[in-house]
Each structure stands twice: as structure tokens, then as C-alpha cells.
Amino acid sequence: MGKIYVVGIGPGSIENMTLRAKKALDDSDIIVGYKTYIDLLKAEYAHKEFYENGMRGEVERCEKCVQFAKEGKTVALVCSGDAGVYGMASPLYEVAEGSGFRDIEVVSGVTAALSGGAVLGAPLSHDFCVISLSDLLTPWELIEKRLRCAAEGDFCVAIYNPSSKKRAYYLKKACDILMEKLPGDRICGYVRNIGREGCEKKICTLSELTNESVDMFTTVFIGNSGTKAFDDIMVTPRGYSL
Numbered sequence: 044m045g046k047i048y049v050v051g052i053g054p055g056s057i058e059n060m061t062l063r064a065k066k067a068l069d070d071s072d073i074i075v076g077y078k079t080y081i082d083l084l085k086a087e088y089a090h091k092e093f094y095e096n097g098m099r100g101e102v103e104r105c106e107k108c109v110q111f112a113k114e115g116k117t118v119a120l121v122c123s124g125d126a127g128v129y130g131m132a133s134p135l136y137e138v139a140e141g142s143g144f145r146d147i148e149v150v151s152g153v154t155a156a157l158s159g160g161a162v163l164g165a166p167l168s169h170d171f172c173v174i175s176l177s178d179l180l181t182p183w184e185l186i187e188k189r190l191r192c193a194a195e196g197d198f199c200v201a202i203y204n205p206s207s208k209k210r211a212y213y214l215k216k217a218c219d220i221l222m223e224k225l226p227g228d229r230i231c232g233y234v235r236n237i238g239r240e241g242c243e244k245k246i247c248t249l250s251e252l253t254n255e256s257v258d259m260f261t262t263v264f265i266g267n268s269g270t271k272a273f274d275d276i277m278v279t280p281r282g283y284s285l
């Protein structure tokens with residue numbers, strides 16, 4: 044019987060991976076993942092066996108991992124960022140539990156809120172929450188409620204899955220909900236392609252964010268009532284008298 048590592052590879056480049064993540068990949072016989080992430084690893088791990096599939100193939104990907112591990116292989120199931128943040132760790136545990144397989148080790152990675160936060164400066168230096176706008180697995184009403192609660196609690200917010208081809212206007216919908224409570228001049232920002240070629244960032248106000256078009260490779264940051272912009276840097280104070 045083999046084992047399965049669930050590996051968060053960070054935002055993209057090898058240099059943003061943890062040493063433990065790199066070791067898990069080095070020690071694996073086969074690397075399994077969504078096509079985009081496998082493409083990021085192929086140059087570095089050309090000698091390894093790969094299994095890749097597309098979006099919506101998550102459950103099949105987990106089943107394949109269990110199958111490969113039962114055949115005796117050491118498997119690395121890779122995800123971007125951290126495997127526990129909208130990643131493959133929880134579906135793998137659920138699939139593996141159903142087939143009685145237990146030898147799983149989760150290897151944490153740097154999630155987009157943190158790697159993107161570093162690109163913008165220090166936007167999440169006080170209490171923050173993470174909200175995904177994807178309603179594929181979560182009812183939109185619940186997403187709306189969480190946005191309203193975050194605004195009510197004066198949290199900084201990192202928004203994942205802000206948009207896609209089918210959900211092009213979701214970020215605008217989310218901004219409109221936040222603006223029921225928050226002022227239009229609230230400092231916000233976003234980062235596209237964190238740690239990858241073509242990384243770009245922007246700082247803007249919440250009302251300006253309403254008109255920005257972002258894609259699924261973007262993470263959006265909403266500041267709290269104390270967040271400031273220093274040119275293209277977004278800073279949420281800790282609270283020191285400075």
C-alpha cells in the first residue's frame with residue numbers, strides 16, 4: 044500500500060513552495076492535479092509520472108489517487124496555494140474514508156490571501172476573513188450573508204474566485220452588497236497571477252472596484268475602516284500610535 048500527500052504548491056513558482064512541499068513532490072512516484080497546476084510543475088519534475096484532468100474532475104482525481112496508492116505508489120495530489128483552502132484536502136479525505144484508505148498527509152502551502160497580500164503590502168494585518176464568490180458548491184444567498192457579516196464586523200476580506208466567464212458580474216454584485224454598509228472610498232486592491240508570469244496588481248476604492256473586470260486568476264482585497272493606501276501599497280494598521 045502506498046501513501047498520498049496532498050500538497051499545497053503555493054501561488055505558482057517553485058520558489059514560493061515550502062521545502063516540505065518540495066520534498067513531498069520529490070518523494071512521490073506520481074503527481075496528480077488539475078491541468079493548470081500540472082503545467083506549472085512539468086518542467087521541474089519532467090522525470091515523474093503525471094495524471095491530470097480538468098475542472099469539475101475533482102472527485103475523479105481523488106478516486107485516482109486512492110487507486111494509485113492502493114497499487115503501492117506514493118502519490119502527490121497538488122493544489123495551488125494551500126490544499127485546505129478551497130483545495131483538494133477535504134474531498135480526498137471524504138473519498139478515501141469511503142474506501143477505507145487512511146495513509147494521507149496534508150502538506151500546507153501559501154494561500155493566495157497571503158501571497159497576494161504580500162504583493163500589495165500589508166492588507167490583512169488585522170482580523171480578516173476569506174470569502175469565495177463561487178456558487179458552484181455554495182448557495183449564493185449564503186455568500187451574500189457572509190459578505191454582509193464581514194462588512195458588519197469591519198473585517199478585511201480576501202475574496203477568492205471573484206469572477207469567471209459564466210460569473211463575469213459577480214464581483215460587481217459583491218461590491219454592491221458590501222456598499223450597503225461600507226463607504227465607496229474604502230481602500231481595496233487586487234492581484235492577478237500571483238507568483239506567476241504576468242503578475243499585476245491594482246489599488247482602488249470600493250466604488251472603483253465595482254467597474255473593474257477581473258478573472259479567475261485574481262484575488263481581491265477589501266480593506267477595513269483603518270486601511271490606507273500609500274501610492275500602490277495597501278496597508279491595514281495593527282493599531283500602534285505612529
Ligand SMILES: C[S@@+](CC[C@H](N)C(=O)[O-])C[C@H]1O[C@@H](n2cnc3c(N)ncnc32)[C@H](O)[C@@H]1O
Nearest residue numbers: 124125128154155203204236237259260261262
Ligand atoms: C479554487 S480557489 C483555490 C485556492 C487555493 N487553494 C489557495 O489556497 O490559494 C481558486 C482561487 O484562488 C485564488 N488564487 C489561487 N492562486 C492564485 C494566483 N496565483 N493568483 C491570484 N489568485 C489566485 C483566485 O481567487 C482563484 O479564483
